[in-house]
Amino acid sequence: MGNSVLDGRTSAESSDGTITKFYTSAAWIEGRAEQQLEEIAGWTGVLKIAAFPDLHPGKYGPVGCAVLADRVYPQLIGNDIGCGMSLFQLDLPVRKLKLEKALRRMRVLGEPVSEDLERRLEKAGLSPDLFADALGTVGGGNHFCEVQTIVDPDDQVGLDKTRLFLLVHSGSRGFGNAVLGSVSEGAFAGLVPDSEAARSYLRDHDLAVRWASLNRQIIAERAAEALRADLVLLVDAPHNLLSQKDGYWLHRKGAAVAEQAVVPLAGSRASASYLMAPTGHDNALGSLAHGAGRRYDRSSMHGRVRAKKSDIEAMQRNSFGGRILCEDRDLLVEEAPLAYKSAKSVAEDLERTAAAHCIAEFHPLLTFKKTRDGRRS
Numbered sequence: 001m002g003n004s005v006l007d008g009r010t011s012a013e014s015s016d017g018t019i020t021k022f023y024t025s026a027a028w029i030e031g032r033a034e035q036q037l038e039e040i041a042g043w044t045g046v047l048k049i050a051a052f053p054d055l056h057p058g059k060y061g062p063v064g065c066a067v068l069a070d071r072v073y074p075q076l077i078g079n080d081i082g083c084g085m086s087l088f089q090l091d092l093p094v095r096k097l098k099l100e101k102a103l104r105r106m107r108v109l110g111e112p113v114s115e116d117l118e119r120r121l122e123k124a125g126l127s128p129d130l131f132a133d134a135l136g137t138v139g140g141g142n143h144f145c146e147v148q149t150i151v152d153p154d155d156q157v158g159l160d161k162t163r164l165f166l167l168v169h170s171g172s173r174g175f176g177n178a179v180l181g182s183v184s185e186g187a188f189a190g191l192v193p194d195s196e197a198a199r200s201y202l203r204d205h206d207l208a209v210r211w212a213s214l215n216r217q218i219i220a221e222r223a224a225e226a227l228r229a230d231l232v233l234l235v236d237a238p239h240n241l242l243s244q245k246d247g248y249w250l251h252r253k254g255a256a257v258a259e260q261a262v263v264p265l266a267g268s269r270a271s272a273s274y275l276m277a278p279t280g281h282d283n284a285l286g287s288l289a290h291g292a293g294r295r296y297d298r299s300s301m302h303g304r305v306r307a308k309k310s311d312i313e314a315m316q317r318n319s320f321g322g323r324i325l326c327e328d329r330d331l332l333v334e335e336a337p338l339a340y341k342s343a344k345s346v347a348e349d350l351e352r353t354a355a356a357h358c359i360a361e362f363h364p365l366l367t368f369k370k371t372r373d374g375r376r377s
Helices: 031-041 099-110 117-123 173-181 196-226 309-314 329-334 343-352
Strands: 003-006 009-013 018-021 046-056 063-069 084-093 144-151 163-170 231-238 240-245 248-253 255-257 263-265 273-278 287-289 323-326 356-370
Touching (some): 046 287, 084 196, 099 196, 099 323, 163 356, 173 196, 196 240, 255 263, 273 287, 273 343
Parallel strands (some): 323 356
Antiparallel strands (some): 003 009, 046 063, 144 356, 231 255, 255 287, 263 273, 273 356
16 A cells, blocks of 8 residues: 655555545554544445544544545445534624523523424425424433534624624434334445335435424524524534535545635534634545544443533533533543544645635634433434
């Protein structure tokens, strides 16, 4: 295998696919994640892989990469089909936010949705009973809804730094899991695109992507209503999905669609998030890092973070003066900031490797994760 390094970007040719790494030696990358990259590069029909600095090991392959192949591999998308980040601007000025009052009102995100969801599903071209009971809910894991302030945005971005912003990270909930669970026996070996099994998966996949986007929109609307604010969508960037590219199939797992002007890059609940402008680099496969990426897996966090009452209370605040609404002790520990890499370092590596440049920074003021009554994903 030959390697070449140019401006921190490494390209490696395996026996089949070519891997382009959009991270430098400064990035925290587990050896197992890179081993998974090499394994996927050897799968039948894999042509190219783009790996980003949020790369970390996953169940069926690394999270934080895009894979171009001549066939469909459902496991590379995973069970949360359509998961992504949506960034909104609120018409609520920063100075008018009453944090404690907002914290109480945002608890509504953990309650059942009162809206006519059947109508919303039909309007989106989806069946009115399609996992309707989960629509408009954040879920567990690393999903969240966060109120943010913007810091020194690029003048050309045109974002109002006196206003609040909302970043929503969620996916297709139980729907995507059902889609992956229903694929035919042997599908993980790769589906020929014109086969009935592939067509069936793609139909359900596309519905799940649409469902997930609607889910983020409704979550944002519920949060805005709780804050007594109106909102406007700035960008919706899914990062678990399949699409066609140049006659082949592009699998994104934890790699945001970067075919628009800007892409959100999420930090942890205690660190900044960023807005990135993709450069359109050919080897990036129209994709970009979607967040900080995990440093430690969830199970190991229980041995790394103390969970006494005082520790839990401390984890419900951040250094920006913000608050975290999460009443699930295990989730607080598993999603503690220590579990994640530095989003700032990820953004810097994307700049060093000419994949994107940073145009805005956001600080978390109020992060909703889960209330006691919230539903699990």
